[in-house]
Amino acid sequence: MIFNCKKINFTILILLTTSLLMGQENLNKSKFKQLHQELPTPNVYRTASGAPGHEYYQQKADYIIDVELDEKNNILSGNETITYTNNSPDILNYLWVQLDQNVRAKNSHSQLTSTSRMTKKMRFGSIRRMHDKMNFDGGFKLEEVTDMYGKKLQYIVNETMMRIELPKPLIKEQTFSFKIKYYYNINDRMKIGGRSGYEYFEEDDNSIYTIAQFFPRMAVYNEVEGWQNKQFLGRGEFSLPFGDYKVSITVPADHIVAATGELKNTSSVLEKKQIKRLEIAKRNYTDPVIIVNQNEAVENEKTKSESKKTWIFEAKNVRDFGWASSRKFIWDAMAVDISGKRVMAYSYYPKEGNPLWEQYSTRVVAHSLKVYSKYTIDYIYPQATSVHAKWIGMEYPMISFNFGRPEKDGTYSKRTKYGMIGVIIHEVGHNFFPMIINSDERQWTWMDEGLNTFVQYLAEQEFERNYPSRRGPPANIIEYMKGEKSGIVPIMTNSESVLQFGNNAYGKPATALNILRETIMGRELFDYAFKTYSQRWAFKHPTPADFFRTMEDASAVDLDWFWRGWFYTNDHVDISLDEVNWYQINTGNPDIENPIAKENEKNQNTYIGDTKNEISIPKTVTEYDEDAIDFYTTFDPYNISILDREDYSDYIKNLDDSEKQILNSDKNYYELQFSNIGGLVMPIILEFIYVDGTRKTIRIPAEIWKKNSNSVKKVFILEKELSKVILDPFLETADTDRNNNYWPTKNEPTRFQLFKQKEKNSENQMQRTRKVEERLQNDK
Amino acid sequence: MINNFFFLAAFLFVPFHDFHVTHTTFHYNNESKSMEITIKVALEDLEKSIKDIYSEKIDGFLDTQENKNIEKLIIEYFRNNLIFSVDKNKQEYHWVGKESSNNLHDIYLYFEIPNYDKNENIESIIIKNTLFFDLYNNQTNIALIELIDSKYNLTFTIDNDIQTIFMNNKSR
Ligand SMILES: [Zn+2]
Numbered sequence: 004m005i006f007n008c009k010k011i012n013f014t015i016l017i018l019l020t021t022s023l024l025m026g027q028e029n030l031n032k033s034k035f036k037q038l039h040q041e042l043p044t045p046n047v048y049r050t051a052s053g054a055p056g057h058e059y060y061q062q063k064a065d066y067i068i069d070v071e072l073d074e075k076n077n078i079l080s081g082n083e084t085i086t087y088t089n090n091s092p093d094i095l096n097y098l099w100v101q102l103d104q105n106v107r108a109k110n111s112h113s114q115l116t117s118t119s120r121m122t123k124k125m126r127f128g129s130i131r132r133m134h135d136k137m138n139f140d141g142g143f144k145l146e147e148v149t150d151m152y153g154k155k156l157q158y159i160v161n162e163t164m165m166r167i168e169l170p171k172p173l174i175k176e177q178t179f180s181f182k183i184k185y186y187y188n189i190n191d192r193m194k195i196g197g198r199s200g201y202e203y204f205e206e207d208d209n210s211i212y213t214i215a216q217f218f219p220r221m222a223v224y225n226e227v228e229g230w231q232n233k234q235f236l237g238r239g240e241f242s243l244p245f246g247d248y249k250v251s252i253t254v255p256a257d258h259i260v261a262a263t264g265e266l267k268n269t270s271s272v273l274e275k276k277q278i279k280r281l282e283i284a285k286r287n288y289t290d291p292v293i294i295v296n297q298n299e300a301v302e303n304e305k306t307k308s309e310s311k312k313t314w315i316f317e318a319k320n321v322r323d324f325g326w327a328s329s330r331k332f333i334w335d336a337m338a339v340d341i342s343g344k345r346v347m348a349y350s351y352y353p354k355e356g357n358p359l360w361e362q363y364s365t366r367v368v369a370h371s372l373k374v375y376s377k378y379t380i381d382y383i384y385p386q387a388t389s390v391h392a393k394w395i396g397m398e399y400p401m402i403s404f405n406f407g408r409p410e411k412d413g414t415y416s417k418r419t420k421y422g423m424i425g426v427i428i429h430e431v432g433h434n435f436f437p438m439i440i441n442s443d444e445r446q447w448t449w450m451d452e453g454l455n456t457f458v459q460y461l462a463e464q465e466f467e468r469n470y471p472s473r474r475g476p477p478a479n480i481i482e483y484m485k486g487e488k489s490g491i492v493p494i495m496t497n498s499e500s501v502l503q504f505g506n507n508a509y510g511k512p513a514t515a516l517n518i519l520r521e522t523i524m525g526r527e528l529f530d531y532a533f534k535t536y537s538q539r540w541a542f543k544h545p546t547p548a549d550f551f552r553t554m555e556d557a558s559a560v561d562l563d564w565f566w567r568g569w570f571y572t573n574d575h576v577d578i579s580l581d582e583v584n585w586y587q588i589n590t591g592n593p594d595i596e597n598p599i600a601k602e603n604e605k606n607q608n609t610y611i612g613d614t615k616n617e618i619s620i621p622k623t624v625t626e627y628d629e630d631a632i633d634f635y636t637t638f639d640p641y642n643i644s645i646l647d648r649e650d651y652s653d654y655i656k657n658l659d660d661s662e663k664q665i666l667n668s669d670k671n672y673y674e675l676q677f678s679n680i681g682g683l684v685m686p687i688i689l690e691f692i693y694v695d696g697t698r699k700t701i702r703i704p705a706e707i708w709k710k711n712s713n714s715v716k717k718v719f720i721l722e723k724e725l726s727k728v729i730l731d732p733f734l735e736t737a738d739t740d741r742n743n744n745y746w747p748t749k750n751e752p753t754r755f756q757l758f759k760q761k762e763k764n765s766e767n768q769m770q771r772t773r774k775v776e777e778r779l780q781n782d783k
Numbered sequence: 784m785i786n787n788f789f790f791l792a793a794f795l796f797v798p799f800h801d802f803h804v805t806h807t808t809f810h811y812n813n814e815s816k817s818m819e820i821t822i823k824v825a826l827e828d829l830e831k832s833i834k835d836i837y838s839e840k841i842d843g844f845l846d847t848q849e850n851k852n853i854e855k856l857i858i859e860y861f862r863n864n865l866i867f868s869v870d871k872n873k874q875e876y877h878w879v880g881k882e883s884s885n886n887l888h889d890i891y892l893y894f895e896i897p898n899y900d901k902n903e904n905i906e907s908i909i910i911k912n913t914l915f916f917d918l919y920n921n922q923t924n925i926a927l928i929e930l931i932d933s934k935y936n937l938t939f940t941i942d943n944d945i946q947t948i949f950m951n952n953k954s955r
Contacts, residue, residue: 418826418887473886482806482823486925487936503804503923753810755819755893758882 034684034712035564041571042548048226053552054539061544063088064221064246071253071311072212072328077201080186083218084151086246088178091224095173099224099232100165101243103216104187106235107141107197112162135194143219147184156181163235165219183219198397199404204331204353207304211332211353213392213404215325221246223443227546233445239498240444240451243322245542251315254328257308259295261334261351261388262326263401264318272314284336285347291335291365297354300333318384318400320542322441325399327351327390335361339369342381346372352391359409359423364389367424367466371431374462378530379435379537387434389427396426398433405430414773421471428462429455440540447547448498453512454550460513473510477737480506480514484575484681485739491573495547514737515569522686522735523705524560532557564684564705574682579743580730581714586672588665591654593647601641671721675728675746677714681739684708687715690732693723700732803828803919807865807912807926811899818896820876822861826883826890828915833860835918857881861892866911869900901930908948912939 045051047058065088070081089095105111148156148167157168173179189212192200199215223231223242231242252260260272269278277294284292295303307330318324331353339346350364368389372382384401392404407423409415435458437444437451444451460475473479483491483506492502494512501507520529535557536550551566568574589596625631658666677687687703707715730744742750752760806823833856858878867874879893912924924939928948937946 418883421887471886473888479886483804485927485936486806487938490923490925490938506804753808753819753821754891755808755810755821755879756812758880758891758893 034568035709038563038566049549052556053549055543060090062090062224062244064244066246066248068218068250074255077189078186079189079217081218082184084180084182085221086178086180087221089173089175092175097169098167099222099230100167100219101222102143102163102165102219103235105142105163106237107190112234139190139195140188141190143185143187145185149182151180164232202393209304209331211329213327213390215399225544231443231445236499242443242445245320245322248318248321248324250324251313252326253311253313255308256310256312257303257330258328259332259334260314260326260328261390261402262316263321263324263399264316265385267315267317272312281336285338288338288340291337293335295332295334297333297357300331301354303330321400322438323399325402335365337365337369339372341372341376346382347386349386349388355408356391358413359407359415359420360391363424364427367427368431370466371428371462374465375432375435375458378458378461379534380541387431396430398430400438403430425463429459432459439542440537441544446497448508449494449512450547452509456509456513457516474513475517477514477518478734480510480737481739484737488573493573494570523565524558528558528560568683575739576683576685576737577681577740578730578738579678579680580728580746581678582676583728583746584674590666592651593643597641597643671724673719673721673725674716676716679713684712685736688731690729691725692727694726695723803922805914805924810929811931813931816898818899820894822892823889825888829890832915832918864913868909870906905950907950911945913944916941
């Protein structure tokens with residue numbers, strides 16, 4: 004019995020496996036298949052149109068924080084009260100709080116899980132940094148976690164996450180408040196890195212503090228992830244609920260503080276003249292007004308106050324809070340008009356940032372706010388701040404830390420200048436993605452970095468014509484896209500597993516959106532849909548599906564194939580123009596066709612021996628001996644007989660008028676054959692260049708590949724004869740190999756060959772110009 | 784342990800610093816019979832690497848022509864860290880030049896192997912690519928080898944820094 008049973012099972016198993024395999028082979032693998040299987044099923048929280056559903060909810064976390072900076076010991080100590088509101092239909096038994104500083108704790112998971120290897124030749128600098136990092140005692144030191152009455156709450160810390168037990172379950176619309184007292188050692192950014200920390204200036208014994216992730220923060224709870232308590236390992240940034248903040252920052256009395264939100268106790272922290280200047284700045288929409296000038300800042304650096312001041316800031320409906328403090332700060336301000344509402348643009352920088360910062364920072368903040376407001380939603384926060392911070396670009400609501408430091412002699416390279424303008428646009432732009440359109444960075448880096456890099460590109464191009472943008476134009480992503488596939492993962496990959504982070508999460512999605520805008524959808528449809536997405540999800544938590552769906556919903560352009568190819572695969576674009584075949588209609592009329600045929604025969608290439616014989620044989624036998632001639636000697640196949648003409652008129656009689664018209668139209672028929680080598684389906688964009696030199700552009704939508712995504716043929720009926728065909732003439736599809744884009748075939752010169760041809764001389768720049776000026780001075 | 788720092792250091796440069804990728808193309812030019820080498824690296828990485836090894840500051844070195852010294856350091860660095868061998872014979876590179884990318888972020892370096900021996904009996908090409916492995920743990924180097932009728936796409940990482948291409952022997 005047992006034996007038999009087994010046998011039966013075995014047979015069934017085999018059958019099942021076979022049918023499973025067969026099933027897989029027969030699956031719909033079309034590149035135009037809709038994304039139903041990839042996207043989550045729509046529900047009452049998130050609709051099929053990509054908008055928030057009628058029962059969409061999100062949690063709220065309000066903070067009251069008091070922090071004090073101990074400048075001598077580089078310690079930050081804090082006391083916070085978090086008020087958490089459960090808007091979900093679910094009952095919560097515990098809360099998850101994020102302890103991001105713990106990423107710097109000794110033996111943290113982020114250190115343990117990053118693969119490492121010793122190299123044979125270790126550099127001294129590297130070893131010193133290793134020691135600095137290992138010796139640093141980072142991470143939150145929690146002193147007290149209590150309820151509002153001082154009663155201890157039970158909690159457990161798991162790396163960068165802390166679970167707090169609720170005294171009783173929190174049901175819908177209930178709030179729970181609790182307090183955390185803590186401190187942590189602030190990291191030296193220059194030695195051990197980090198998104199925040201301090202930079203020490205030896206020359207004047209001062210630091211610039213750029214402070215963030217400085218308080219335990221609530222994790223997001225929603226219907227997508229439950230608690231988003233995925234550990235902070237370093238790359239996948241933050242996922243944070245919205246709330247209102249009141250933050251009191253106590254620092255040495257001679258520091259200037261920049262922060263998220265609005266300063267609430269201006270008269271007790273600012274000098275009278277500073278308040279006066281600030282008032283002037285509020286009315287100045289054209290250029291920045293200096294609130295603390297360079298001389299004042301330099302004077303301020305020279306001494307250290309022993310007393311303290313508390314700066315109080317408030318911010319409404321933000322997802323985070325950041326601040327900066329130093330006695331080195333120069334501060335300027337300017338008003339920006341956003342749809343009739345005044346927003347302030349601020350910059351804080353040390354003398355080391357000048358002359359660049361004074362000239363550009365605030366102007367760029369203002370410009371960014373205007374451009375992003377145009378393409379997304381009006382910026383509604385009261386201010387936006389740019390703080391000078393060597394090496395990093397990092398974003399928080401209303402405040403960002405940005406690099407860009409000139410040389411000590413006050414000159415700077417072109418790269419430093421455009422790098423600084425670019426980073427300020429980018430980090431101010433993060434106010435929109437993800438600070439307002441609050442995607443989950445821990446899960447999807449591209450949702451904020453990619454979308455932000457795309458609008459950054461638009462803002463850069465509006466800042467200066469031909470701005471040297473790094474990301475956006477399709478040509479810039481080609482090197483990445485054509486790389487070996489094991490080094491490339493789809494955009495839809497979790498932040499921590501992304502390979503080639505910059506290209507994957509910034510460059511490729513930004514380029515993809517740019518291609519949608521310029522090539523697939525057109526600016527009008529794209530801009531409306533992109534704005535719709537921004538409006539729908541402002542101050543909410545969107546997911547990738549919400550973005551994909553909204554872009555279709557608002558435009559009526561089926562984009563599933565595009566998302567599938569560009570976001571779910573690592574295919575690239577390489578379309579090849581394989582063949583061009585030219586046909587003309589044979590009218591059948593012997594009076595037209597016979598002379599053409601005769602002419603064609605004459606134009607055929609001639610064998611060299613025949614050509615020579617024309618001369619070397621003066622007369623052949625049939626030419627001098629008439630008797631050697633018969634019917635075939637003189638028969639001309641192109642001669643037209645009466646019978647030929649009769650046949651033709653019989654043929655014409657059987658045709659109707661429209662057929663006759665086609666027959667006599669004298670058109671050129673070109674059959675073009677394309678193959679898809681890269682895998683990504685894309686529109687076919689062609690430029691026809693006719694023999695008379697005129698040109699015509701043809702745009703064929705990507706759906707041409709819908710029945711066969713490997714190879715397609717297309718016939719064009721043209722008045723004129725073609726001399727050249729160019730595929731992707733305007734460099735808009737990121738085609739990785741352009742050597743198969745031409746008819747007649749043509750190889751594009753490589754970068755190497757172009758360089759060798761032009762024997763490039765480097766250009767004069769600031770230092771060089773200065774030398775010239777100095778020389779001129781000396782000559783005088 | 785040391786590389787943990789570099790892991791952190793890598794995202795310090797968010798968003799502008801690319802995440803440590805170089806691209807090299809070896810392109811055989813059938814007309815000039817030479818192997819044309821184009822290397823694209825982030826200027827920042829190159830600066831850091833040269834600075835760490837030779838304690839030289841090279842910011843802005845593209846802007847001034849006079850600094851031949853630094854050019855020498857760069858050539859030396861690449862000769863030591865990008866080795867191209869044909870049947871175990873190391874090929875000598877000649878310096879052609881350098882230029883900044885349009886977006887100012889990268890630098891293109893050009894080398895050439897003149898009179899490249901495209902012998903039909905070549906059995907293998909071996910490439911060792913260790914560019915910036917001394918600097919970053921997560922460095923990835925991509926190389927594209929374009930011969931007349933074949934292309935090879937290789938990826939080098941710290942754990943995989945030597946790769947061999949076996950040629951199909953066409954002599955028979
Ligand atoms: Zn960013």
